Amino acid sequence: MRKASWVLVAILVLSLSLAAGAAQDTARQREYRLKAVFIYNFIKFVDGFRFEQPQPDQGEQKGHIILGIVGEDPFEDAFDPLLEKPVGQRYLRVRRITVRPDPNDQQSVDPNGIKILRQCNILFIAGPERPRIDAILKAVRNEPVLTIADQAGFLDAGGIINLGIEENKVFFEINLAAAERANLTLRSQLLRLAKRVIRQDKHSRG
Amino acid sequence: MRSAAFAIAMIFIGLLALPSSLSQELAHGIDQASDLDEIYNMSLEELLEVDIQTGRPGWFGTQLGQLKVKPYIHGYGVFDYRDYDLNRRKEVETFDMHYFNVLVGANVEDRIAAEVLLEYEHGGDDTGVRYGLLDYKLYDWLMIRMGKFLVPMGRFNEYLSPEYANKLPDRPYCLWRIVPIVWAETGLQLRGQYRPKGLPTLNYAVYVVNGLEQASGDGGDIRDMRGNNRDTHNNNKAIGGRIGFKTDWGLEGGFSYYRGAYTIDGDEYLSIMDLDAEYARYKWTFRGEYVSAVQEAVAGDLHKHGFYAEAAYRIDRHLEPVVRYDQAYMDDGSGNILKRTTFGLVFYPYPTLHPLFNFRVSQSIVHNDGRGDQTHEFVIQCVLGF
Numbered sequence: 344m345r346k347a348s349w350v351l352v353a354i355l356v357l358s359l360s361l362a363a364g365a366a367q368d369t370a371r372q373r374e375y376r377l378k379a380v381f382i383y384n385f386i387k388f389v390d391g392f393r394f395e396q397p398q399p400d401q402g403e404q405k406g407h408i409i410l411g412i413v414g415e416d417p418f419e420d421a422f423d424p425l426l427e428k429p430v431g432q433r434y435l436r437v438r439r440i441t442v443r444p445d446p447n448d449q450q451s452v453d454p455n456g457i458k459i460l461r462q463c464n465i466l467f468i469a470g471p472e473r474p475r476i477d478a479i480l481k482a483v484r485n486e487p488v489l490t491i492a493d494q495a496g497f498l499d500a501g502g503i504i505n506l507g508i509e510e511n512k513v514f515f516e517i518n519l520a521a522a523e524r525a526n527l528t529l530r531s532q533l534l535r536l537a538k539r540v541i542r543q544d545k546h547s548r549g
Numbered sequence: 550m551r552s553a554a555f556a557i558a559m560i561f562i563g564l565l566a567l568p569s570s571l572s573q574e575l576a577h578g579i580d581q582a583s584d585l586d587e588i589y590n591m592s593l594e595e596l597l598e599v600d601i602q603t604g605r606p607g608w609f610g611t612q613l614g615q616l617k618v619k620p621y622i623h624g625y626g627v628f629d630y631r632d633y634d635l636n637r638r639k640e641v642e643t644f645d646m647h648y649f650n651v652l653v654g655a656n657v658e659d660r661i662a663a664e665v666l667l668e669y670e671h672g673g674d675d676t677g678v679r680y681g682l683l684d685y686k687l688y689d690w691l692m693i694r695m696g697k698f699l700v701p702m703g704r705f706n707e708y709l710s711p712e713y714a715n716k717l718p719d720r721p722y723c724l725w726r727i728v729p730i731v732w733a734e735t736g737l738q739l740r741g742q743y744r745p746k747g748l749p750t751l752n753y754a755v756y757v758v759n760g761l762e763q764a765s766g767d768g769g770d771i772r773d774m775r776g777n778n779r780d781t782h783n784n785n786k787a788i789g790g791r792i793g794f795k796t797d798w799g800l801e802g803g804f805s806y807y808r809g810a811y812t813i814d815g816d817e818y819l820s821i822m823d824l825d826a827e828y829a830r831y832k833w834t835f836r837g838e839y840v841s842a843v844q845e846a847v848a849g850d851l852h853k854h855g856f857y858a859e860a861a862y863r864i865d866r867h868l869e870p871v872v873r874y875d876q877a878y879m880d881d882g883s884g885n886i887l888k889r890t891t892f893g894l895v896f897y898p899y900p901t902l903h904p905l906f907n908f909r910v911s912q913s914i915v916h917n918d919g920r921g922d923q924t925h926e927f928v929i930q931c932v933l934g935f
Contacts, residue, residue, distance in 0.1 A: 370602045373602065374601045377588060377596060377601060380588050380589055380591060380596055381593070381596055384592065384596065388593075425589065511600045511601050511602060512599065512601065513597070513599070513601065514597065536593050536594065536597065
């Protein structure tokens, strides 16, 4: 009987572990689903993107809005329903990007990576890329690329929009100086909804 | 009492007619969308209100936490050493953890407040809810109070009854036997304050409550009528109110009135009237109250009355001597008038914490304890609000 009890306990512990993991996944999925819709909505309030010319097979359709997700993608399929929803006359396309350091300068992204990053209209820099944030932002500095992340210190590093969580809700904050350097215009409605707007940063003093 | 029912109905109709944007916001917060598909059609404004996690552990309290309800916990403790407690007629020396009362409450956007005072008296021998109320500020000059609240009868019951705010350890007789302090009733109250131009600030309250009720018969002790938290014997409700004023130069005063049936059959009425005044200027504080009650009884109405007068002088930041004379006539057939003179000294160890933390010692000369005897009371008390 004692053996049977241990089996039961083991099954219970395993079940609880799996259940806890599943619950965490659900919360994380919901968080990034929300953040995906935030990013989709940001596009409506930003002017100044530079779009690629449409390919011949696209007919009258205008170019896509390219969202690059740098590093490990936390969104999974969160953007899927949004790919069918036009923003103006354009559609969102998601590109997963892995960046590597420049062999000659570890503080920079390799030239091919820079090219890919600059082809994007929006860049979401995932959490694990934190050590490379300076290099990634440097690669798109003064380019019309809307940089977004969800990590503390992102705006201070020169990013444009940071997503955060407070009291179980998503908020966002904006570095307007960085947006101006990127020649992007953020509409007043967006600024009004931001929890914090930085109008000058250490990069603008330079 | 149809007029009471009508008054209650009018109050609620008035409440419903008021702008309800706050309640709508609260309802929206609790009832927000959980369907993932809805998220994809939301605007930025709507997204900012969406909870990341739904179906989480916890119940209504968890949701209230998300709605930025800010709860608080406070309380006060009162520790006594007593030699002859006249009010309770215990004639031996004793230590007493008189009160260790806990206040729990919350404030929502400075318009809604809820507070309960959980009473643990005499080391836990007596426990209960001294008051539990919900306040809803309709306008700056008008608030509705619902629940079990301290009756606005004079100053003492509402403002000095928390023992740490009183200057002497015990209450006057008349505020023990005629106004049965601490006195809380369950019902509805409208209250507020308003300052007409060039005039003192006016404060006012009217209420409808279940009212004092005697367990059986008539003509009993008013103090024993408290605790009618739910009316079960008759529909009669008690009504009352207070109007007061406060000047910029330290004078306050007010008139309070209460009337309600107190017998189970609802045939006999009790009326209580209270006149109160306080003058605080420089280092002096003078207080006084006169109370009178008419208690209907089959054998003949009882007329009870009493008063107290108190003076205190703040010698310095730490010491404040107090003297009070109080008396009460209970119309109990004995002809006795309870009389007492009390001398006290309040010590404030930390004047900045006044009156939250102090020590008090008092010696009462009881000229008549209700049995025609002379005796004395001696009390040392420490009080701490936290």
